[in-house]
Amino acid sequence: MSSAAIPQPASVDEHAPLLEVRAVAKRFGARDVLKSISLNIAAGEFLTLLGESGSGKTTLLRLIAGFEQPTAGEIWMSGERLDTLPPHKRRVNTVFQNYALFPHLSVRDNVAYGLRVQGAPKNEIPRRVAEALNMVKMAAFAGARPSRLSGGQQQRVALARALVNRPQLLLLDEPLSALDANLRKEMQSELKALQREVGITFLFVTHDQEEAMALSDRIALLRDGALEQVASPRDIYARPATAYTAQFIGQTNLLQGEILRSIATCGVLRWPVEDMDGPAVFSLRPEAIRLSPDGKRQTFEVKFRGSVRQQIYGGASELLEVDCGAGQLLRVRLPACGPLNGDRDFVFSIADAIRVTD
């Protein structure tokens, strides 16, 4: 999106969190939708709430926007209590899932809405609206009614309508889920560029882990109303804390086994570890496993022989299902290598087998 446009929001202390969610719980009837969530969001950060449907991510967003009240806990923003304020008094704006553009107002009036109801100076409104529309490349549609716009265009208008108010925090509720795959990819990169440009803190909700990886500074993974792990995309992928995280983010092999006298044993696979004895689960990414053409291994590697059961061609890479004996199946991702069959030698490095809690 074009440069210029919206100035930076009033800068906050770099180290203090912009938003603090303190032990927030939400109960609907007998159902605990959120169970004591604590989460800090830094100013200027792009944080994604990732989770399956029903994990509570939208509820958390609605608590921050003010459409729901927490059953317990507090929410603070820039040193002020937020959860006691009605939605219209919060310096938070939302991009809704289906955009929620006002059908009776033109694109221009939709974008001007926030400025008008908050009593911005009359002579300032047209300029700020024009800036916001330029920023999302929708200036040419200023006079159109929302029903005339495509999904992607409505999305842009919804963004402009929220950003024109210079919120401290922008909430985005699955804003791209209604778009088709190609447009979604395009909007992802525009959204990321826009966030860097305006410097506004984004709290983004999605169930799409690829989207979360592509966009976020940090990902907060929610599971059944509790935070499973909060980390940067690279960390959460490389060092998942739990079996759930490892499976939810990317693909993985979960190896169930045990540790006995510093040796981990998972089916036919064995390798040395420096850990306490007891049952253990390891996550091993399919791409961590390689073919070993000469059948040799380094000291830090584990070697095993397996027969290729299935091969799925995926363009740049291939996904194999390998039986490494006793019915133990492993998924292996290799760079595209042509058809494979029969028994092969594979290796992976011990460091790639990440111990996770079950």
Add this chain to the structure above:
Amino acid sequence: MYSRTYKTLVSAPPLLWVGLFLLLPYALMFAHSFWAVQDGTLVHHWNLTNYQKLFTNSLYAEVLFRTMRIAASVMLCSLLLGYPLAYYLSFHSGARKELLYQLVIVPLWVSYLVRGYAWKTILGSEGVLNGFLQYFHITHEPVSVLLYSPFAVVLVLTHIYTPFVFLPIYASLEHIPRPLVEASQDLGAAPISTFFRVILPLSMPGLLAGATFAFVLSLGDFLAPLLVGGSSGTMIANIVQTLFGATYDWPLGAAISVCILLITLSLLFFAERLERRWSFK
């Protein structure tokens, strides 16, 4: 594609019905309004005297204006009652919504006449309301303006037509996507501002439909004035009724009916135009 025979078969009954029971009677009415009665018999003698009478005899104009005043009052009162009710039910009634909705609808199942007579017993000089007022020494003798007045007509018609006003408004409020209301709050609009900027404009089609119902139905009403109107609450339909009945002047009655029809049609046309302005699909 459907065959011609099929289309003809399907559309014939309703067309026949409309032709026989709507268009034909209107045509007859229209024709009658240009005929005359001489020595107690109808003569098919084309003339404009009926319309001349209508515009020269001030009685007709007076009653017609009173009728429009009453209809407008009924429209206003039932909007003032029906809109807040519909708004409350749609946005704030929570779990009681179904029950309250039924309570609004139930009076529609009670006969018009029963409700009319009920008001007679409430408003009459020996009625419930006067009894109440005297019992608590608010008044010392029966208040007579309660019954047999334009006020009573407006009251009864408002009671009867408020559900008709409520229903289309409620339907249009229910159709407003709730995220729009949240978006308005989210953008910084206080509840009152959200109401006037989002909810009211988006419920305009329902409001217009309800207002039209109340006005048009009141305009042609003859039962309420008959029951509770007295001589000061006579409406135009009562005059038409008398002209077609006791007075036996069908041509004049038809001419008045044509006038009412024209008023109604222009009103519907106007409402239709307004409604189109307020629909955004």
